[in-house]
Amino acid sequence: MTSDQSPSAEPGDRDSAWDIGGRTLPPPAGASEQLRESIATTPTPDPAVAPMLPSDAVALSAIVVQADSMTIEMVRSLREQLPVTVTRDVIEGVEVHRVVPAETDPRHDDHLFVYVHGGAFVLNGGEASLVEPILIAHRTGMQVLSIDYRMPPSWPAPTGTDDVMAVYRSVLRERSGHSVALGGTSGGGNMCMVTVQHAIRDGVDVPGALYLGTPGADMTETGDSVFINEGIDRTLVSYSHYVNAVRVYAGDLDLRDPLISPIYGDFGEFPPTFLLTGTRDILLSATARTHIKIREAGSVADLLVYEGIAHADYAREMASPESHHAYSELNQFLLTHLS
Amino acid sequence: MTSDQSPSAEPGDRDSAWDIGGRTLPPPAGASEQLRESIATTPTPDPAVAPMLPSDAVALSAIVVQADSMTIEMVRSLREQLPVTVTRDVIEGVEVHRVVPAETDPRHDDHLFVYVHGGAFVLNGGEASLVEPILIAHRTGMQVLSIDYRMPPSWPAPTGTDDVMAVYRSVLRERSGHSVALGGTSGGGNMCMVTVQHAIRDGVDVPGALYLGTPGADMTETGDSVFINEGIDRTLVSYSHYVNAVRVYAGDLDLRDPLISPIYGDFGEFPPTFLLTGTRDILLSATARTHIKIREAGSVADLLVYEGIAHADYAREMASPESHHAYSELNQFLLTHLS
Numbered sequence: 182m183t184s185d186q187s188p189s190a191e192p193g194d195r196d197s198a199w200d201i202g203g204r205t206l207p208p209p210a211g212a213s214e215q216l217r218e219s220i221a222t223t224p225t226p227d228p229a230v231a232p233m234l235p236s237d238a239v240a241l242s243a244i245v246v247q248a249d250s251m252t253i254e255m256v257r258s259l260r261e262q263l264p265v266t267v268t269r270d271v272i273e274g275v276e277v278h279r280v281v282p283a284e285t286d287p288r289h290d291d292h293l294f295v296y297v298h299g300g301a302f303v304l305n306g307g308e309a310s311l312v313e314p315i316l317i318a319h320r321t322g323m324q325v326l327s328i329d330y331r332m333p334p335s336w337p338a339p340t341g342t343d344d345v346m347a348v349y350r351s352v353l354r355e356r357s358g359h360s361v362a363l364g365g366t367s368g369g370g371n372m373c374m375v376t377v378q379h380a381i382r383d384g385v386d387v388p389g390a391l392y393l394g395t396p397g398a399d400m401t402e403t404g405d406s407v408f409i410n411e412g413i414d415r416t417l418v419s420y421s422h423y424v425n426a427v428r429v430y431a432g433d434l435d436l437r438d439p440l441i442s443p444i445y446g447d448f449g450e451f452p453p454t455f456l457l458t459g460t461r462d463i464l465l466s467a468t469a470r471t472h473i474k475i476r477e478a479g480s481v482a483d484l485l486v487y488e489g490i491a492h493a494d495y496a497r498e499m500a501s502p503e504s505h506h507a508y509s510e511l512n513q514f515l516l517t518h519l520s
Numbered sequence: 521m522t523s524d525q526s527p528s529a530e531p532g533d534r535d536s537a538w539d540i541g542g543r544t545l546p547p548p549a550g551a552s553e554q555l556r557e558s559i560a561t562t563p564t565p566d567p568a569v570a571p572m573l574p575s576d577a578v579a580l581s582a583i584v585v586q587a588d589s590m591t592i593e594m595v596r597s598l599r600e601q602l603p604v605t606v607t608r609d610v611i612e613g614v615e616v617h618r619v620v621p622a623e624t625d626p627r628h629d630d631h632l633f634v635y636v637h638g639g640a641f642v643l644n645g646g647e648a649s650l651v652e653p654i655l656i657a658h659r660t661g662m663q664v665l666s667i668d669y670r671m672p673p674s675w676p677a678p679t680g681t682d683d684v685m686a687v688y689r690s691v692l693r694e695r696s697g698h699s700v701a702l703g704g705t706s707g708g709g710n711m712c713m714v715t716v717q718h719a720i721r722d723g724v725d726v727p728g729a730l731y732l733g734t735p736g737a738d739m740t741e742t743g744d745s746v747f748i749n750e751g752i753d754r755t756l757v758s759y760s761h762y763v764n765a766v767r768v769y770a771g772d773l774d775l776r777d778p779l780i781s782p783i784y785g786d787f788g789e790f791p792p793t794f795l796l797t798g799t800r801d802i803l804l805s806a807t808a809r810t811h812i813k814i815r816e817a818g819s820v821a822d823l824l825v826y827e828g829i830a831h832a833d834y835a836r837e838m839a840s841p842e843s844h845h846a847y848s849e850l851n852q853f854l855l856t857h858l859s
Binding site: 410 | 750828
């Protein structure tokens with residue numbers, strides 16, 4: 182908890198690992214009917230299939246294009262359903278999208294949500310980045326500035342977080358940190374944590390509130406839920422499916438470097454932070470550990486764990502009561518902490 | 521989530537259950553060294569061993585006496601280490617213990633912690649109830665009134681919660697609800713939830729703060745973690761090990777009756793509530809669902825999920841940083857909400 186383990190702790194402890202038997206997992210009776218039905222019609226996640234993301238640059242790019250094209254379909258469908266305006270812009274040489282809801286909430290008139298998309302550091306570039314920004318803009322009535330940071334294979338770390346920091350610094354020239362929410366899901370949550378750690382290190386104002394949706398806070402194979410929820414998380418399925426992409430993103434950096442795994446960085450002076458995860462999330466441990474780290478350092482942090490929710494399900498199963506409740510809670514948190 | 525499932529939802533959904541394979545679970549590298557070492561030296565929990573608690577009254581009583589005698593050893597050892605004074609008393613015909621720390625915190629001078637012990641509704645009567653009350657008194661500097669409610673097999677539900685309610689009402693004749701914390705772990709958390717629901721129903725003041733440590737909020741076999749953490753939770757091991765005791769406690773009542781499973785009761789007007797669980801807890805789902813229910817109903821609720829922590833480990837692995845942090849957070853919550 183407070184003390185980080187020695188690098189050798191995990192391999193050494195393999196001898197004392199527990200072999201856990203198989204089990205039958207029914208759809209979550211304690212979840213909403215909508216989420217339960219969705220899970221009931223989802224085939225059993227299979228960790229034994231080949232990793233989704235290869236490390237070879239050409240093969241990786243091909244997979245990314247294919248996966249993103251499906252996400253772009255979802256974005257286009259969302260844009261037909263939800264009244265938001267999306268425009269492209271460039272800030273400090275970094276591509277961004279501005280997402281403006283048709284009806285802005287006057288309570289958020291002076292606020293801006295700076296969004297950092299997820300996708301294992303390689304997916305969801307360009308238009309594919311817009312699923313959660315559109316949801317956030319529509320459900321909170323807030324303007325969202327979504328950062329389309331550069332990604333591997335061409336641009337390994339720390340280019341992406343440098344891009345985010347450049348945009349964030351530019352935003353701070355126009356408004357106070359207190360009026361800015363910074364946030365994202367999965368890899369985006371990771372990059373927001375790194376950005377806040379850099380801001381604190383550099384004496385730059387932290388945002389007024391931070392949103393970490395199931396953050397990839399620890400990219401080493403650490404965390405109970407990495408093992409417990411393998412084959413149970415219908416989104417990620419297995420840590421092993423993403424480790425190639427993480428390694429490509431890390432480049433020459435160790436996976437324990439706080440630039441790659443910010444859980445090993447400093448949490449002093451973190452802004453008020455809102456965290457989301459679920460009982461089937463491979464990153465449940467990463468989220469819960471981050472929550473405790475921030476509170477140990479003396480800041481406000483609020484964690485919600487949804488029954489039946491896998492990694493980022495709240496942003497994918499978007500018509501579910503769980504999704505509506507999660508963003509409603511996020512909005513309440515932002516209204517409380519932004520000024 | 522908001523809507524309770526129909527009683528038939530779970531059996532019907534068995535057809536769409538997932539068969540999940542075995543796995544290897546290393547000691548939690550993200551936990552404190554102390555907790556990790558303790559887990560590393562714990563044999564793999566085995567759900568296939570016979571249920572700890574039988575339903576036959578004579579056999580059950582024999583097991584309870586044996587288990588409690590070990591807990592009483594722990595209580596006596598704790599009392600040698602920690603400077604608290606314990607006295608017995610009777611309130612409204614109900615046995616209680618008053619636990620007073622050697623050094624009370626002046627900030628808690630006007631406060632009282634009313635404690636309801638856990639133990640699957642059959643364990644931890646008498647002196648065996650004192651582990652967590654002693655910890656709470658010592659670590660918060662607060663006076664604790666621990667209720668030694670009557671239990672099965674002689675006294676099935678609702679005798680226990682009636683006892684708790686009688687003591688709670690008596691306490692309110694001497695002080696305001698705002699000055700009272702009510703709380704307990706496991707079955708004790710369940711009974712505190714029932715007590716609060718009764719207080720609201722009867723127009724009695726709710727406590728100023730509620731502590732629910734990994735509450736047995738749902739005694740039906742519901743909740744992802746009931747299935748996911750079977751054989752992973754070193755304390756409970758398996759829901760099936762306790763279902764006999766729960767049935768004896770429920771008597772003629774259905775397990776879905778809010779008297780037995782308060783998750784199916786009303787959460788309107790709940791007091792500010794502090795909840796604890798961990799990544800290996802069979803009642804992780806029950807705790808997280810309770811947290812969301814209370815927040816959905818508009819009250820303050822704060823959830824902490826500790827890496828590597830099994831059911832009630834924070835009260836058993838009491839020298840661990842996790843345990844110290846958990847009670848420190850509980851104390852901060854009480855200082856914020858009691859008056």
